[in-house]
Amino acid sequence: MTLSTQISSELSLEDFLKLPETKPANEYIEGRIYQKPIPQGKHSRVQTKLSTNINQVAEPQQKALALTELRCTFGGRSLVPDIAVFEWSRIPTDEDGEIANRFESYPDWIIEILSPDQPPNRVINKIIFCINQGTKLGWFIDTDDKSVMVFQPNKLPEVKYDADILPVLDVLSDWQIKAADIFSWLKVK
Amino acid sequence: MTLSTQISSELSLEDFLKLPETKPANEYIEGRIYQKPIPQGKHSRVQTKLSTNINQVAEPQQKALALTELRCTFGGRSLVPDIAVFEWSRIPTDEDGEIANRFESYPDWIIEILSPDQPPNRVINKIIFCINQGTKLGWFIDTDDKSVMVFQPNKLPEVKYDADILPVLDVLSDWQIKAADIFSWLKVK
Numbered sequence: 001m002t003l004s005t006q007i008s009s010e011l012s013l014e015d016f017l018k019l020p021e022t023k024p025a026n027e028y029i030e031g032r033i034y035q036k037p038i039p040q041g042k043h044s045r046v047q048t049k050l051s052t053n054i055n056q057v058a059e060p061q062q063k064a065l066a067l068t069e070l071r072c073t074f075g076g077r078s079l080v081p082d083i084a085v086f087e088w089s090r091i092p093t094d095e096d097g098e099i100a101n102r103f104e105s106y107p108d109w110i111i112e113i114l115s116p117d118q119p120p121n122r123v124i125n126k127i128i129f130c131i132n133q134g135t136k137l138g139w140f141i142d143t144d145d146k147s148v149m150v151f152q153p154n155k156l157p158e159v160k161y162d163a164d165i166l167p168v169l170d171v172l173s174d175w176q177i178k179a180a181d182i183f184s185w186l187k188v189k
Numbered sequence: 190m191t192l193s194t195q196i197s198s199e200l201s202l203e204d205f206l207k208l209p210e211t212k213p214a215n216e217y218i219e220g221r222i223y224q225k226p227i228p229q230g231k232h233s234r235v236q237t238k239l240s241t242n243i244n245q246v247a248e249p250q251q252k253a254l255a256l257t258e259l260r261c262t263f264g265g266r267s268l269v270p271d272i273a274v275f276e277w278s279r280i281p282t283d284e285d286g287e288i289a290n291r292f293e294s295y296p297d298w299i300i301e302i303l304s305p306d307q308p309p310n311r312v313i314n315k316i317i318f319c320i321n322q323g324t325k326l327g328w329f330i331d332t333d334d335k336s337v338m339v340f341q342p343n344k345l346p347e348v349k350y351d352a353d354i355l356p357v358l359d360v361l362s363d364w365q366i367k368a369a370d371i372f373s374w375l376k377v378k
Contacts, residue, residue, distance in 0.1 A: 119334030120309035125348035132345070145308030155343060156321070159314035 013076060025069060027126075028078040034122070036080060037115040042143040042186055043082070046113050049185045051083050057175040062088045064108065064171055072103045075133045079126055085109035087171055106130050109137040109169050114144070127151050137169060146183045202265060214258060216315075217267040223311070225269060226304040231332040231375055232271075235302050238374045240272050246364040251277045253297065253360055261292045264322045268315055274298035276360055295319050298326040298358050303333070316340050326358055335372045 138151030327340035
């Protein structure tokens, strides 16, 4: 039994995008709709804390921006990464210079946090799709195994544990974060 | 909670190999021992049927051999793949020309089947380790998602579904198998 249930089939991307947004968000992949799982404690904690940490180093100097639950439509799919990070120059804007509502390109960095009962291959496939579309970096976080699988173009992924330094975007290379740092956030007492 | 529990720590590989075998098998990874999960129905069905199918095409012409739950010790780790496939010329033998008991090299093809509650990153890390040691092909089978993630050297993995043809060892290239073929075996009634 999976939480990312397939709800319907054989719908065009155009028609999918006309549907009202749901919570949790739906994703459109090759003619099918999949609903993201309902976030639970560990997932939510890592998503919130990690996006905050990224923005603390990325935002002040306008290097990049981390956005949670942002719909990104590109390459015939409409995906909602747990965290999508865009380099500053690639953030789409409207005529007023404000951040656009519609994101129609791949994030530079995609971060997915595995939810209980979520099929890992489906989530990893989403990361691989992004990398093949232009994304430079993918993280797949498993709070159970306390590990981060790192995806980069044209190479095998690497699984990072404990004191392993996690690769970040080049524009954030001043910043260092270890796998253990992420899982330390789970400890709240 | 994971089934592949870490039982002890800080043991040499040499000392680990002197310990009695257990069921399910223990694996030795970077000074630590992890016990494989107890196989369940779907896992066992795919493991048995897939190894049988591989041997049906691989054994008659002495192309390759699929072996289940075989201990392979190499690169400082001692691993027990769900299915290890060795090309015929690489099967170790004793003085009598019989198959050896100790396998001290990487399999040419490693197949892992995800068990419920098993941390995917840990299993995938095992596949990536093998590929980095010389293994040409890795399959990571998720019976829940009905998909196979395929690993090959120096490239991003690919996730195969439904009618997608699964890459096999070059020596078995006469043979074609689809992702759906594997999951059709789960249906027994």
